[in-house]
Amino acid sequence: MKTIDAFKLNEEELKQEIRNNQDIEVDNCLGQRYLGCALKEGNIKLVGTPGNGLAAYLDGASIYVKGNAQDAVADTMNGGLVAIEGNAGDALSYAMRGGKVYILGNAGYRAGVHMKAYKEKRSLLIIGGCTGSFLGEYLAGGTIIVLGLNCKPGMKLTGYFCANGMYAGKIYLRTDEKPVNLSDKLEFHKLDRDEKEEELRPLLEEYARIFHLNLEEILASDFSVIEADPQKSYKQIYAAV
Amino acid sequence: MKKEGEVRIPSGCAICGIFSRDGSPVNGGTIAKSIALMHNRSNGLGGGFAGYGIYPAYKDYYALHIFYDNLKAREETERFLDSHFDIINLSKIPTKQVESITDAPLIWRYFVSPLVHKIQDSQLEENEYTARCMIRINNSIDGAYVFSCGKNMGVFKAVGYPEDVAEFYRLEDYEGYAWTAHGRYPTNTPGWWGGAHPFALLDLSVVHNGEISSYDANRRAVEMYDYTCNLLTDTEVITYILDYLIRKEGLTLEESANVIAAPFWSTIAMKDQEEATRLAYLRKMYSSFLITGPFSILVGFTGGMMALNDRLKLRSLVVAEKGETTYFSSEEAAIRAIEPDLDRVWSPAGGKPVIVRLNKEAIV
Numbered sequence: 001m002k003t004i005d006a007f008k009l010n011e012e013e014l015k016q017e018i019r020n021n022q023d024i025e026v027d028n029c030l031g032q033r034y035l036g037c038a039l040k041e042g043n044i045k046l047v048g049t050p051g052n053g054l055a056a057y058l059d060g061a062s063i064y065v066k067g068n069a070q071d072a073v074a075d076t077m078n079g080g081l082v083a084i085e086g087n088a089g090d091a092l093s094y095a096m097r098g099g100k101v102y103i104l105g106n107a108g109y110r111a112g113v114h115m116k117a118y119k120e121k122r123s124l125l126i127i128g129g130c131t132g133s134f135l136g137e138y139l140a141g142g143t144i145i146v147l148g149l150n151c152k153p154g155m156k157l158t159g160y161f162c163a164n165g166m167y168a169g170k171i172y173l174r175t176d177e178k179p180v181n182l183s184d185k186l187e188f189h190k191l192d193r194d195e196k197e198e199e200l201r202p203l204l205e206e207y208a209r210i211f212h213l214n215l216e217e218i219l220a221s222d223f224s225v226i227e228a229d230p231q232k233s234y235k236q237i238y239a240a241v
Numbered sequence: 242m243k244k245e246g247e248v249r250i251p252s253g254c255a256i257c258g259i260f261s262r263d264g265s266p267v268n269g270g271t272i273a274k275s276i277a278l279m280h281n282r283s284n285g286l287g288g289g290f291a292g293y294g295i296y297p298a299y300k301d302y303y304a305l306h307i308f309y310d311n312l313k314a315r316e317e318t319e320r321f322l323d324s325h326f327d328i329i330n331l332s333k334i335p336t337k338q339v340e341s342i343t344d345a346p347l348i349w350r351y352f353v354s355p356l357v358h359k360i361q362d363s364q365l366e367e368n369e370y371t372a373r374c375m376i377r378i379n380n381s382i383d384g385a386y387v388f389s390c391g392k393n394m395g396v397f398k399a400v401g402y403p404e405d406v407a408e409f410y411r412l413e414d415y416e417g418y419a420w421t422a423h424g425r426y427p428t429n430t431p432g433w434w435g436g437a438h439p440f441a442l443l444d445l446s447v448v449h450n451g452e453i454s455s456y457d458a459n460r461r462a463v464e465m466y467d468y469t470c471n472l473l474t475d476t477e478v479i480t481y482i483l484d485y486l487i488r489k490e491g492l493t494l495e496e497s498a499n500v501i502a503a504p505f506w507s508t509i510a511m512k513d514q515e516e517a518t519r520l521a522y523l524r525k526m527y528s529s530f531l532i533t534g535p536f537s538i539l540v541g542f543t544g545g546m547m548a549l550n551d552r553l554k555l556r557s558l559v560v561a562e563k564g565e566t567t568y569f570s571s572e573e574a575a576i577r578a579i580e581p582d583l584d585r586v587w588s589p590a591g592g593k594p595v596i597v598r599l600n601k602e603a604i605v
Binding site: 068089106133 | 586
């Protein structure tokens with residue numbers, strides 16, 4: 001694996017190096033935007049604080065960040081893996097279409113807004129800490145999991161307007177507490193043991209392995225799920241009459 | 242050339258701030274290094290800084306920073322200043338030739354103290370007297386623009402990238418316990434010196450990233466209280482709203498934040514009764530000062546700093562701490578550019594102010 005120092009390159013050169021090398025470690029990242037955009041293959045390790053728009057349109061490559069990421073990570077990502085050993089900023093995984101995004105720490109506002117799924121494309125976003133408001137707003141498909149690990153006592157996993165306008169997909173929360181002002185068009189229920197084993201365990205296995213977390217401990221907690229209520233479809237609002 | 246407000250300006254922008262709670266001096270070059278990292282958030286049409294604690298030798302005098310378009314404006318302004326203030330010291334603000342910064346106006350600095358008999362005649366206290374005099378210069382003397390008028394603080398701004406503006410004003414020659422900075426991205430306007438951030442009145446300064454959709458409602462409201470929006474840009478109105486709420490109405494910073502970034506009624510309804518009553522009171526009492534649209538702002542004032550996002554957090558804002566220093570920025574990388582090893586980094590929630598003040602024992 002090639003190792004390069006981001007300090008020694010300008011933003012364009014850095015992006016070029018990442019594009020030209022399948023396996024690369026970049027040290028001293030500091031605010032450089034759009035790293036790893038639309039990459040189809042390769043393993044990229046970024047150390048430091050990469051800038052906004054990291055892994056936008058990612059299309060198959062794997063990106064591992066040792067540090068915090070900023071805003072708009074994995075915007076419209078299509079495939080591949082992003083793992084961040086730190087926090088992510090606002091607008092994480094906006095309109096993500098496929099692939100996996102794993103955040104060890106917290107996410108900002110508007111995480112997973114309008115994520116999608118289609119046929120074999122199943123977008124998956126897992127957040128280890130807590131999130132800001134508007135988590136999974138307009139969710140159209142795919143899966144979001146919020147674990148609330150290492151959150152201070154009394155801190156909520158989600159902010160205001162969680163899952164507002166959601167009409168497909170699933171949001172799992174490691175709590176039995178319903179998010180505040182959850183829309184009445186959504187269903188909220190606690191997972192039973194079988195649901196946890198069958199639905200959650202397969203989704204969390206890779207996440208736990210990458211960040212060296214104890215999956216059994218995580219799964220021992222209560223989990224709940226938010227889904228669109230099929231009886232209260234938005235069709236009635238939008239359909240021409 | 243059309244000035245701001247005659248055209249619409251959707252803006253990008255970058256902001257950052259440093260506050261040393263123990264009062265230890267921070268060089269102006271440090272804040273310049275931080276904002277420079279976010280170069281791509283600006284487009285070279287405005288950059289500026291506010292420093293606090295930078296004029297210890299003149300800390301009891303108002304430090305006026307004034308742009309003049311021509312000599313006539315300067316003469317007229319100096320006549321006005323002479324008849325209203327005791328001028329202790331006056332000079333050009335030292336600048337350095339920077340290739341990218343052109344069309345500089347005349348830039349002067351005055352350390353002044355209001356004439357005692359004038360204050361007595363006016364029956365105003367000295368801050369109000371000084372503020373009114375400055376608003377009068379900006380309103381009535383063509384080609385003169387007071388862009389800074391607080392004690393022991395100063396604003397430095399220009400058309401250019403912030404790092405070039407810092408070089409132009411020789412910011413590394415100043416030291417203060419607090420700094421804010423702004424890089425501007427006005428996309429539909431020429432941008433001009435007066436329209437760069439920070440905007441300041443007395444010691445209160447504001448840098449802002451965002452766009453206020455309630456601007457005109459807010460402008461009409463502050464104009465009811467004798468403020469005039471000369472620049473027709475949204476940030477100016479935030480400065481006047483905060484001056485009104487804090488200095489004239491006596492609201493705390495937290496309360497002012499609850500006014501300008503008031504929670505939704507649905508959010509207020511979820512609070513316990515006492516808090517809901519308090520928030521509803523502020524929202525109803527000062528409804529015209531609710532600021533809608535995306536914003537992140539840094540408010541500097543003597544002895545403290547406040548960071549605030551709009552209630553939906555439509556602009557990014559990161560706060561970090563290292564020892565006795567608090568950092569604020571649109572991007573975490575800009576903080577790590579000057580302090581890689583931070584004790585704590587977090588993103589405040591929308592509408593929740595982060596307020597830092599000098600420690601009691603701090604000497605500045």
